[in-house]
Amino acid sequence: MNTKRKAVLSVSWLLVAVCMAIIFALSHQPAEQSAELSTNVMGFFARILTKFIEYIGHDTFRSIAHALEYCGLGLLLFNALYHTAQKPLIIPSFVIGVFYALTDEIHQLFIDGRAFQLTDILIDAIGGAFGVAAGYIIYKVIITIINHRRGKTLEKK
Numbered sequence: 001m002n003t004k005r006k007a008v009l010s011v012s013w014l015l016v017a018v019c020m021a022i023i024f025a026l027s028h029q030p031a032e033q034s035a036e037l038s039t040n041v042m043g044f045f046a047r048i049l050t051k052f053i054e055y056i057g058h059d060t061f062r063s064i065a066h067a068l069e070y071c072g073l074g075l076l077l078f079n080a081l082y083h084t085a086q087k088p089l090i091i092p093s094f095v096i097g098v099f100y101a102l103t104d105e106i107h108q109l110f111i112d113g114r115a116f117q118l119t120d121i122l123i124d125a126i127g128g129a130f131g132v133a134a135g136y137i138i139y140k141v142i143i144t145i146i147n148h149r150r151g152k153t154l155e156k157k
Contacts, residue, residue: 031113067127074131
């Protein structure tokens with residue numbers, strides 16, 4: 001394995017680990033602290049998108065945040081597994097993301113005021129699916145561009 005590939009692989013998995021650590025840290029907050037954080041984040045966005053945030057409400061905002069964090073994780077997992085296997089691994093990327101969502105909910109059973117919620121796993125899975133799909137789309141676009149450039153290069157010779 002060459003140095004460049006090792007570096008890409010290391011960075012890819014490091015980003016997955018960082019994303020998982022952030023999710024873990026957010027899940028490790030007691031309910032009161034978690035609610036305060038989401039209220040503060042919601043306040044930040046409310047200043048930007050006041051009417052929309054007020055319209056959707058706190059619970060919907062939290063659901064969107066869940067989906068977005070797992071969308072990011074799904075994208076990072078797709079990228080890391082692609083660089084590991086050197087081929088797109090859609091199902092494993094999705095399954096690992098959903099498994100992490102499950103372990104995240106189990107983890108919350110041990111945090112004051114938090115609970116295991118199947119709806120959160122579903123929301124996380126949907127977000128993860130979007131992230132994996134985005135990763136696959138990006139992969140296909142890059143492959144198409146590379147093949148197109150190779151075709152033009154071969155035609156010029």
